[in-house]
Amino acid sequence: MALIDWKADMVRCERCSNCKWVPWQKGPGLEFAQVCPSISKHNFHAYSGAGRYHSSLAYVTDKIGYTEGWLDIIYHCQMCGACDITCKTNRDMEPQEMLLALRAQCVEDGQLVPALMDVMEGLKAEDNMMQSKKADRGNWAKGLKVKDLTKEKGEVLYFAGCRISFDKELQKVARTAISVLKKAGVDVGIFGKEEACCGGRSYEMGYQGEIESFSENNAAMFKAAGIKKIVVSCSDCYHSFKVLYHKIGRKLDIEVLHITEYIAQLIKEGKLKFSKSVPLRVTYHDPCHLGRLGEDWIPWNGVEKKVMGQLVLHDPPKVFRRGKYGIYDAPREILRSIPGVKLTEMKRIEEYSFCCGAGGGCIDSDPDYSLWVAKERITEAKTTGAEAMVTACGWCERNFSDAVNETGDALKIYDIIELVEQAI
């Protein structure tokens, strides 16, 4: 849907400010009550979901045009979906969808951010979001004995994603995932250097055309390899394959699993057993794209009807994605099943998780802002008394690791698969 199609929601937003806060019923306490990184940092209404609704309304009614200030507001957003979920605590509105339409409008109108233009140039030329050479994509798997699914058939594909493939410090996540899956007896394969971006991050940056070609290419590769199951460590890739491909009308007829879901399944089936203790007090960070944004896409083809002159209803009734059915249990089940690991929760968890800061292109367009958000989350993690923060997404791990390196905090940052391997 185009930006103008969300005008009714823009009008309906009455500045209740739910988009800024974790619902009080959840008892987040004053210190960790804020749910939106953008308003937390800028402390100005325009940087909230509601503020963006109102500025967009001014734009679609020709009251404002693009300005440096407005673009700053638009692009200082992680597209984390927190405002979308908290808005829906008492409204049937979808700020996230409006924000996506707003970004797409900016891109179509050439209202671009130079840093993101560079990322997109890299994506077009080298099929990745890391401004790296496509030829180097499979380097993380050097020396690993793993099936190449571009040459052989296989049922389970491990899809590394751009961040984990190219970030040298994170390549261990992919190598560990392969090692763990093989130990569980999974006949897993990879695409190596032939793997291409899922297209998800560019979609959220507003370049929504790109996902069309990447989804087509990926679907063809999956089909050619005869894959039945895709396993990903990256939450962005997970969201892309499971949600975005469905949303744009290219639903995959393949099971999409995050590595946490698959590992939890393997533990239940008795194929993966832990024999070592990992004495560590940890807290778990829910990645946005695995949690609230990781719910199945629910297609709706209907019309909005105004009843009694003001009440807006959907015909047929629209089922809203409220973040409740994201992947929250699997990672926690894994952590609880590892001997020695003690899980303590932060205040903002599950669908009310606070973003790591890397989303929406912010890690590229404004790294300082991105790190500020990560530091906020680290502050929260430290209040739990945890020695380590565990996450399940390469982008989160990157940003948290950078933040910890900068602050000198003793908090360790792990991908969940690293603890799994330590316990086997």
Added chain:
Amino acid sequence: MKIIVCAKQVPDPEAPYTAVQVNSDTKEISTKGVAPVINPYDENALEAALRIKDENGAEVVVISVGSKISQAVLRRSLAVGADNLVVVDSPQFKSLDSSSIAYVLSKALEKMGEYDLILTGRQAGDWDLGQTGLILGEILGIPTVNLVRSVKIEDGKVVAEKILPGAYELVKSNLPALLTVSSEVGELRYPIAKRKIQAYKQPIDVWSAEDIGVDSDKLVQIDMSALMPPPDMGRDCQFIEGDSPEEKGKNLASILKGG
């Protein structure tokens, strides 16, 4: 030496086909979630200009005429080595025909003063009309060569290779001259990081129709009688099964024979 490169902002010709929407009612083509780009042939023209600058030394100025021009997109020209950027932006310039755009460019060139060489792309990647450059040469009354695949400056004259079917013609002309450049010149160079940062801070000239004295009565909007999407040709992708390349080959042959 001053070289002017005319650059048009167009929807990305490399946009995925599914992101391109043809609206027959509004007679407009839109690209969903795709950023505009500098016309690729104009990028070739800029590359030709930069090569002359590298070899002979020159001031390269890029000029763009249109409606709602993205400065972020056009600033790429500065990042690769152009010295200045002039944007002539007006709502009146939306959907102008080629002769009107050439007229607006000629008015902007009047304001810019002296020049030695004008380079344009051979055509634009949106409508592929290929007329603006030649009409501009006519308006300016200067030697004009189209479909150029290489440009050099020798002894104060421009020497260009003009593409012919299966051959090329070597053309030597006095300056000032106008050349329309083809893709054979080569792709635009990649910007270096330091210049990119400078390019987004560098002041540029933004002019309106009034600033260059455009007579609105001389502007002609394209009056399109109809715009239709191409027919859906349908596509069906099959993966040929087989345990060996030979078996796959046999199965493919069998399908092609209709068996």
